[in-house]
Structures are given as C-alpha cells and as structure tokens.
Amino acid sequence: MEKSNGLRVIMFPLPIQGCVNPMFQLAKILHSRGFSITVIHTRFNAPKTSNHSLFTFLEIPDGLSEKDKSTHDVTLLLTLLNRSCEAPFRECLTKLLQEKQRISCLIDDAGWIFTQPVAQSLNLPRLVTNTYKVSFFVGHFVLPPLRRDRYLLQQGSEQDEPAEEFPPLRKKDLLQILEGETEVLDSYSDMILQTTKASSGLIFVSSCEELDQDSLSQARKDFQLPIFAIGPSHSYFPGSSSSLFTPDQTCIQWLDKQEDNSVIYVSFGSVVNITESELLEVAWGLRNSEQPFLWVVRVGMVNGTKGVEAIPEELMERLEEKGKIVKWAPQQEVLKHRATGGFLTHNGWNSTVESVCEGVPMICVPSVWDQLLNARFVSDVWMVGLHLEGRIERDEIERVVRRLLLEPEGEVIRERMKLLKEKVGRSVKENGSANRSLQDLVDYISSF
Incomplete structure (x- = not known):
C-alpha cells in the first residue's frame, strides 16, 4: 500500500450481493491509493468484517423484520431500507464528522436515495456508485414515461423487432421489463435520477469506455457532473471477493x-x-x-x-x-x-x-x-x-x-x-481508459 494521504472516505454499500462486491473492490482500490476507509453498513447482510482488517466498520440498525428480510421483492426491500435507515445513518455520519480527522467524501450506491440530502446538510460531498451497465442506467429512466403512455397496449405482435426506444432490447424484452412493478418502482427510479444529478460525481464500478463508449458520452450530457468509468474494478484485485455467501472451494x-x-x-x-x-x-x-x-x-x-x-x-x-x-x-x-x-x-x-x-x-x-x-x-x-x-x-x-x-x-x-x-x-492497464479514469477519481476525491 502507498503511504496514507491523511484522507478518510466513508463508504455505505447497499446490502445486496451485486452491490457489496463492487463497493468493497472500490474500497480496496482507494485504500491502496492511500485513503483510510470507514464502512457504514446495515445489520442486514452485514459484511464479514474479519475479511477486511484494514477498514473500520460501523453498524447501524436497519429496522427490517424477519418477514422483510425474506422477501424476494428487491424494490420493496430497498424501499424499506431507505425508509428505516435515514435516522441512524445521519446520527452515525454526524458523529464521524465531529471526530478530528479529514473526511474527504461519502461514497454510496445510487439506490440509497436519502443519503444525498443528509450529506448535503452536513456539507459532505457525496459520490454515487452504480453497478449497472452504463447504457442501462442511462436508458432505464425512459421506462416510467413508456409505461404511462400505455406502451404495452400500443404494440403489435412482432415482439422480436428491435425496441427503438431502448436499443438493443427487442420489443419482447421491453414488454417483460414493463410488466414488472409500476408505481413504487417508477417513484424509486425518479428519486435515484434526482439524487444522482444532485451528487458530486458518478462512479461506474464495472464499466469502461471499451464496453460503454456511446453511453458514457450520453451520460455526461444527461447528468452534467464528473463521471468515472473505472471498471472492471475486480481486475485491480483479482480473486478478491466480499461474498455474502460461503463459497464451496x-x-x-x-x-x-x-x-x-x-x-x-x-x-x-x-x-x-x-x-x-x-x-x-x-x-x-x-x-x-x-x-x-x-x-x-x-x-x-x-x-x-x-x-x-x-x-x-x-x-x-x-x-x-x-x-x-x-x-x-x-x-x-x-x-x-x-x-x-x-x-x-x-x-x-x-x-x-x-x-x-x-x-x-x-x-x-x-x-x-x-x-x-x-x-x-x-x-x-x-x-x-x-x-x-x-x-x-x-x-x-x-x-x-x-x-x-x-x-x-x-x-x-x-x-x-x-x-x-x-x-x-487493456482498459485497466497503465494508460488504459479505466486506469486513467481511476486516477482522475483519486485526484478528484483528494481535492475535496
């Protein structure tokens, strides 16, 4: 590890496997670049802290019942977490900011929608991580209007045709997506859009120019904030995993x-x-x-x-x-x-x-x-x-x-x-697109 730069980054992963792994990969990358890492996490799906001895961990209550924890409805689970975690998260973050150490920023997942106003009220820059392919993250905000326009009722029977509204999906793919939850998911997506736009930066932890060049250009136009495509982030620490499940070796x-x-x-x-x-x-x-x-x-x-x-x-x-x-x-x-x-x-x-x-x-x-x-x-x-x-x-x-x-x-x-x-x-090697973007991210976080 490089010498500590005296800066601390607060990280707050969504407690879902697909979000936990990339967040911890990013934490390891930043730690290797000299940042101290504090992870705030929920009691639900708590990370195995013994696997990350170089980080500081702080657990907050999440208010989930056993029934809530067993739901297969991911949108419902995330909605409940956002509702019940705001107060304990604010209290935890406030205490951290009162300590005598330089905290550079908060990094959390786009799915945490209450953290932007909390961070803003505490004058702490918030950077948002996203684990989708860039083209899906940019494109999926068209789904609520399509649903409101009764897209399902207007389509013909040629379901294998391309969906012009959301390439390269076919119509049958788009119909399948639109048949999911409606009002709760639409409202949640809208809040993700608004809080992401209000943040200090957007980090795509598993994408790079080679996988998403056109979509990254569109994202920079749509969001008007610094965007960093540093992935595939697991390549920086091969074999490193923060699995919530125990793998069978x-x-x-x-x-x-x-x-x-x-x-x-x-x-x-x-x-x-x-x-x-x-x-x-x-x-x-x-x-x-x-x-x-x-x-x-x-x-x-x-x-x-x-x-x-x-x-x-x-x-x-x-x-x-x-x-x-x-x-x-x-x-x-x-x-x-x-x-x-x-x-x-x-x-x-x-x-x-x-x-x-x-x-x-x-x-x-x-x-x-x-x-x-x-x-x-x-x-x-x-x-x-x-x-x-x-x-x-x-x-x-x-x-x-x-x-x-x-x-x-x-x-x-x-x-x-x-x-x-x-x-x-090649993207993660020296002078590759992801590697350059990562260095830009490190410089940006250091500037706060």
Missing part, C-alpha cells in the same frame, strides 16, 4: 480433474429465483448434454423449496455422474479456471463483466430488469454468447450447451470473446 479441485474448456458453469446469481419445474428442466438439459457441468443451486433459489431437495434422487444420481452441484461457488476462480468452457448465466452485470474478463462465452438466461439488456449485448451486439430466448426447456438447454462446447459455432464465439477480453483487459 471443493469445486476448484473438481475442476482440476476436468479437461480444458469442457465444463459448463451454471449460476443464476444471488437474487434470481426459479420454479421447481424450471430447476428440473435445467437438470435434465445439463444431464442430457453429456457435458461436465458445475451448477450453483443456492439455498432459497427455488420457489417453495430449499434448493437441490427438489431434484428427485434418481435424477440426482445421474447428475452426479457428470457434474457437481454446490450451494455457492467462488465465481471469479471458476471463470478463470482452464476447464471452464462456458457460462450459463442470468446476465447480472457483475457476472457478465467477470465472464468477459476471463474470456468465457455465455449462454444467456436473463430473468428481470437490466439482465435482459446485458444479454442482448452478449448475444446480439458483441456476439460472444447464445441466447435461450426465455426457453428454459431441457431440449433447448441440451442443444445450446452442445452448440457452445462442441460445435464449430462455439469456436467462432470463443474467438470473438478472446478479442473482447483483450480489449477490456
């Missing part, structure tokens, strides 16, 4: 026994839920493909069950002949492994970027929200993966796994992915 030893590029890695992330029927279709599809697989079935992923218990014993025995099922995996290690030849993914942005950085082609099974856009970039724009188009059926899964791992089409996709990996990899 035995899967790495299992991968060691497999042939190069032979394994399909399957994970739907930390939030997505599937039905028992979909679980069985995936299981049969993987088994019938006759290819080795590593499959993450986290506890609570399957609606109404704990997870793998929904798979009949006879099928489980057949699955174990070819693959390995774990409750959570060290994803960066898995994607980096020589045996991993493809990633069947929900296309959360973190997972998508990690796959690009390791040169692993994808099979896209997006479920909600930004996943649908990320999948279109993978399959239609960069052409580094195949899209299941919502067909979670055993025959389709068997077919697409074999296409990717065994057929000439898969080799072509792998070559395209190799080129994209090299392009994005």
